[in-house]
Amino acid sequence: MQRRGRIELRPIGWVESPLTDRALAPRQGDEGAPEAWLAFDEAVADGLRDLVPGNEVIVLTWLDRADRDVLRVHPRDDPSVPQQGVFSTRSADRPNPIGLHRVEIASIEGRRFRVRNLEALDGTPIVDVKPVLSRRRRSR
Amino acid sequence: MQRRGRIELRPIGWVESPLTDRALAPRQGDEGAPEAWLAFDEAVADGLRDLVPGNEVIVLTWLDRADRDVLRVHPRDDPSVPQQGVFSTRSADRPNPIGLHRVEIASIEGRRFRVRNLEALDGTPIVDVKPVLSRRRRSR
Numbered sequence A, B: 001m002q003r004r005g006r007i008e009l010r011p012i013g014w015v016e017s018p019l020t021d022r023a024l025a026p027r028q029g030d031e032g033a034p035e036a037w038l039a040f041d042e043a044v045a046d047g048l049r050d051l052v053p054g055n056e057v058i059v060l061t062w063l064d065r066a067d068r069d070v071l072r073v074h075p076r077d078d079p080s081v082p083q084q085g086v087f088s089t090r091s092a093d094r095p096n097p098i099g100l101h102r103v104e105i106a107s108i109e110g111r112r113f114r115v116r117n118l119e120a121l122d123g124t125p126i127v128d129v130k131p132v133l134s135r136r137r138r139s140r
Helices: A042-048 B042-048
Strands: A007-009 A013-016 A036-040 A056-062 A098-109 A112-116 A125-131 B007-009 B013-016 B036-040 B056-062 B098-109 B112-116 B125-131
Touching (some): A036 A125, A125 B098, B036 B125
Antiparallel strands (some): A007 B007, A013 A125, A036 A112, A056 A098, A056 A125, A098 A112, B013 B036, B013 B125, B036 B112, B056 B098, B056 B125, B098 B112
């Protein structure tokens, strides 16, 4: 079993959003997130070419303002709710703060994709984009 | 916009599976994947404590045998299908090969979780676990 070697993520782009303050950001994308842009790096342009407006995709981000030492949280930051282990919550604070965001591509201008319902903060690194899989139609 | 700083993932555990050969592994977890175990590191035990058998979770892995330089693939490795950009496929080969696996926890023995429908290879690093969110019930 391989247990060595550094695992380094390389951003493929960055989020552009009016959201800049974590305390004010919605907790999930369908809780009032504004429109935002995914601005991709030129180096990955060839990987983007089959995405079109209307596609629903899962955007993976690196939540760079999260606290990686947290293992227990009050769900939804509500101190009246008992603490839970982070792996049964969607807390941004966790050992590897990877964000999963299901969004719809509203429009595309070159390597800039406008999306709906993205709650990530401005400047958040994007690390991957995957299609939403349905049970009917799957592509590897 | 922050564009500097290394992003390093720290494994929180490893997959134990009879699958060892990428060429023979199913492409999606519901295409005949065997039962497998998630073996978590002691350091993250406190984050696991509210997970119970029957929970459906999303396991995030680092697909350490993937090729990070690939931007176009034939979907499902079928050369008769035209190449697509990797971000409209679920190819393991992509700039940041993070695997998303929706699995059900079958049983728990300490920090070892038995799961169904996990197509990851033996020894694959686990980097995160998140609950499946439904529209009805959400926890941050």
